[in-house]
Amino acid sequence: MTVLVFVENIDDELSQQALTFARGLGDELHAVLIGAPAVPAGLAAYGVSIAHLAAGLDAYAPAAWAQAIVELVARTTPAAVMGPGTDRGNEVLAHIAAKTDQPMAANCMSIAAGDPASLVRVRWGGSLLEEARLHGSPMLLTVAPHAVAAEMVAEPADLVLEEFTPSVSNVDLIARVCERASAVSAGVSLTDADVVVSGGRGVGSAAGFAVIEELAELLGGAVGCSRAVTSAGWRPHTDQVGQTGTKISPEIYIACGISGATQHMAGCKGAKKLLAINPDGEASIFASADYAVIGDLHEVVPAISAEIRKARSA
Amino acid sequence: MNVLICVKRVPLTGGKIVLTEDEQAISTRHLGFTISPHEECGVEEAVRLIEAGGGSSTVLTLGPPEAEEQLRDMMAIGVDRAVHLVTDGGEWDPQATAAAIVDVIRSEGERYDLILFGNESADAGNFQVAIRVAHALGLPCVTGVKGLSVDGGSVRLEQEVAGGRDVYVVPMPAVVTVKEGLNLPRYPSVPGRLRAKRKPLATSTPARPDPRLEMVRLVLPPGSGKQAEVLGHGAEAAPAVVGVLRELGLL
Numbered sequence: 001m002t003v004l005v006f007v008e009n010i011d012d013e014l015s016q017q018a019l020t021f022a023r024g025l026g027d028e029l030h031a032v033l034i035g036a037p038a039v040p041a042g043l044a045a046y047g048v049s050i051a052h053l054a055a056g057l058d059a060y061a062p063a064a065w066a067q068a069i070v071e072l073v074a075r076t077t078p079a080a081v082m083g084p085g086t087d088r089g090n091e092v093l094a095h096i097a098a099k100t101d102q103p104m105a106a107n108c109m110s111i112a113a114g115d116p117a118s119l120v121r122v123r124w125g126g127s128l129l130e131e132a133r134l135h136g137s138p139m140l141l142t143v144a145p146h147a148v149a150a151e152m153v154a155e156p157a158d159l160v161l162e163e164f165t166p167s168v169s170n171v172d173l174i175a176r177v178c179e180r181a182s183a184v185s186a187g188v189s190l191t192d193a194d195v196v197v198s199g200g201r202g203v204g205s206a207a208g209f210a211v212i213e214e215l216a217e218l219l220g221g222a223v224g225c226s227r228a229v230t231s232a233g234w235r236p237h238t239d240q241v242g243q244t245g246t247k248i249s250p251e252i253y254i255a256c257g258i259s260g261a262t263q264h265m266a267g268c269k270g271a272k273k274l275l276a277i278n279p280d281g282e283a284s285i286f287a288s289a290d291y292a293v294i295g296d297l298h299e300v301v302p303a304i305s306a307e308i309r310k311a312r313s314a
Numbered sequence: 315m316n317v318l319i320c321v322k323r324v325p326l327t328g329g330k331i332v333l334t335e336d337e338q339a340i341s342t343r344h345l346g347f348t349i350s351p352h353e354e355c356g357v358e359e360a361v362r363l364i365e366a367g368g369g370s371s372t373v374l375t376l377g378p379p380e381a382e383e384q385l386r387d388m389m390a391i392g393v394d395r396a397v398h399l400v401t402d403g404g405e406w407d408p409q410a411t412a413a414a415i416v417d418v419i420r421s422e423g424e425r426y427d428l429i430l431f432g433n434e435s436a437d438a439g440n441f442q443v444a445i446r447v448a449h450a451l452g453l454p455c456v457t458g459v460k461g462l463s464v465d466g467g468s469v470r471l472e473q474e475v476a477g478g479r480d481v482y483v484v485p486m487p488a489v490v491t492v493k494e495g496l497n498l499p500r501y502p503s504v505p506g507r508l509r510a511k512r513k514p515l516a517t518s519t520p521a522r523p524d525p526r527l528e529m530v531r532l533v534l535p536p537g538s539g540k541q542a543e544v545l546g547h548g549a550e551a552a553p554a555v556v557g558v559l560r561e562l563g564l565l
């Protein structure tokens with residue numbers, strides 16, 4: 001069975017996971033790359049035998065990229081077409097589905113071929129799973145982040161390169177990236193931080209975040225928050241952790257005054273350790289925490305900062 | 315200009331999800347309902363665009379009779395009118411949902427300059443209804459937008475990506491999906507709520523086609539199985555916390 005994978009960036013773990021996932025479904029793995037500056041060496045290591053390189057589509061234009069893949073599908077008739085469960089992976093696959101009027105399943109954890117195919121996919125940003133049937137051919141899906149761990153093959157085959165020039169209409173090029181504005185970076189970013197200290201409604205006010213900021217700075221970390229905080233206007237949305245905020249994976253997540261709603265936890269499941277500070281011993285965040293401090297964050301957090309200073313000056 | 319925003323009623327789950335006995339839905343006996351924060355920002359944006367430039371805003375939902383609650387909430391914030399595609403509450407797949415929305419837009423004479431969606435629905439997260447609607451209507455589609463400004467007949471859209479923002483400029487009519495952070499949505503006022511009761515709400519009852527992405531049942535993911543280690547109570551816990559940080563090599 002041939003599986004075609006839209007490889008967004010072979011150096012990215014999520015693309016590597018999508019290829020690993022694809023090997024579980026098919027024995028012949030094709031990759032399609034669009035706008036890639038060079039042929040990435042890593043493809044064969046993840047089991048790809050043929051890489052299709054679309055020429056002439058450098059700027060990202062989701063409908064045009066999908067059109068290129070639709071043409072490739074017509075020529076190579078794969079049993080499944082998949083991509084990583086990233087913004088672009090989901091977007092390109094949805095355009096393929098719309099153009100071909102086929103069903104598409106986003107963020108799958110597993111799939112078994114059949115008529116219909118049976119799959120498990122994530123809902124609510126990962127707080128809930130769904131078993132579903134996919135009645136379409138080819139199977140169109142994206143792979144949920146971390147559904148599988150990325151694994152290389154033992155004996156990579158020789159990679160065959162096939163360049164092609166898709167015939168894309170102007171209509172498909174209307175929505176395309178025409179400019180990249182670079183970010184003004186202020187401090188450690190939430191996604192890359194080893195330590196994230198986050199505050200929730202329990203912080204009480206925008207000014208109350210001073211103690212959170214102090215601890216984050218002492219640890220070289222970033223400040224996060226819950227949606228209760230952004231909705232109140234205490235912090236910008238760029239600080240929000242969760243289903244509709246940022247997904248983080250620090251070494252430790254220190255959650256202060258956060259109750260642990262499923263939508264918040266959807267954003268910090270990737271944290272290696274979780275320390276929760278909350279006076280309510282029944283708060284649901286304690287069910288996912290590694291460490292608990294029962295108490296008022298306005299007493300506990302400054303005490304931790306003072307203790308760190310003491311340890312450092314000793 | 316005319317702006318349409320599509321929203322989906324979903325349960326407001328709290329700390330722990332409980333399923334109904336038939337595993338077809340979340341048990342909502344103790345829960346309220348809401349829409350996705352992404353969609354709330356879409357509603358706010360629609361209201362601001364009409365306040366600034368004139369025209370009319372419409373909110374649309376496909377959902378059970380009770381979803382009128384969400385439509386009235388959005389009209390209380392300032393949306394002018396609502397369209398309710400009434401279902402029996404069962405799951406509609408994204409293809410069927412998009413087709414029903416397209417039928418409404420066509421039957422109203424394709425009069426919308428901007429058709430707004432959430433980047434993904436809060437519950438199903440299919441990431442595709444908007445894109446399907448755009449293709450059916452032959453319109454450009456930009457997703458995951460956190461910046462939007464209308465300039466004459468076109469709209470400039472900004473998308474957050476690693477290292478910055480990608481910018482798109484597309485002519486209207488266009489389909490746009492938005493993410494939370496685009497703006498800070500307002501809360502409904504009491505006079506707003508009173509006005510909302512009298513605003514026009516059109517209903518129809520489309521037939522549900524057979525699903526092609528067919529939900530079989532919901533499954534709770536395995537719990538974390540964690541038993542938190544209590545480091546202490548109040549400020550006295552600080553030395554134990556610092557001990558943990560040191561153990562993890564973070565000091």
Ligand SMILES: Cc1cc2nc3c(=O)[nH]c(=O)nc-3n(C[C@H](O)[C@H](O)[C@H](O)COP(=O)(O)OP(=O)(O)OC[C@H]3O[C@@H](n4cnc5c(N)ncnc54)[C@H](O)[C@@H]3O)c2cc1C
Nearest residue numbers: 200201202226227228242243244245257258259263297436
């Ligand atoms: C579709 C959808 C998407 C969502 N996406 C997100 C998201 O991305 N991110 C997100 O965070 N939320 C999200 N939410 C909202 C989420 O459901 C919760 O409403 C929110 O996370 C609650 O924030 P909180 O824990 O700060 O507030 P609360 O739930 O009010 O909890 C406050 C906590 O603070 C504690 N506390 C009070 N005083 C103190 C004190 N002095 N010291 C220490 N603790 C104290 C309380 O015991 C309580 O546990 C989403 C909701 C929906 C429906």
Ligand SMILES: Nc1ncnc2c1ncn2[C@@H]1O[C@H](COP(=O)(O)O)[C@@H](O)[C@H]1O
Nearest residue numbers: 320376431432434435439440441442443
């Ligand atoms: N039942 C529905 N009624 C109205 N709009 C919907 C419905 N389902 C999805 N949408 C819209 O489509 C967006 C994407 O949904 P999805 O493709 O399910 O992730 C949502 O954020 C809504 O704006």
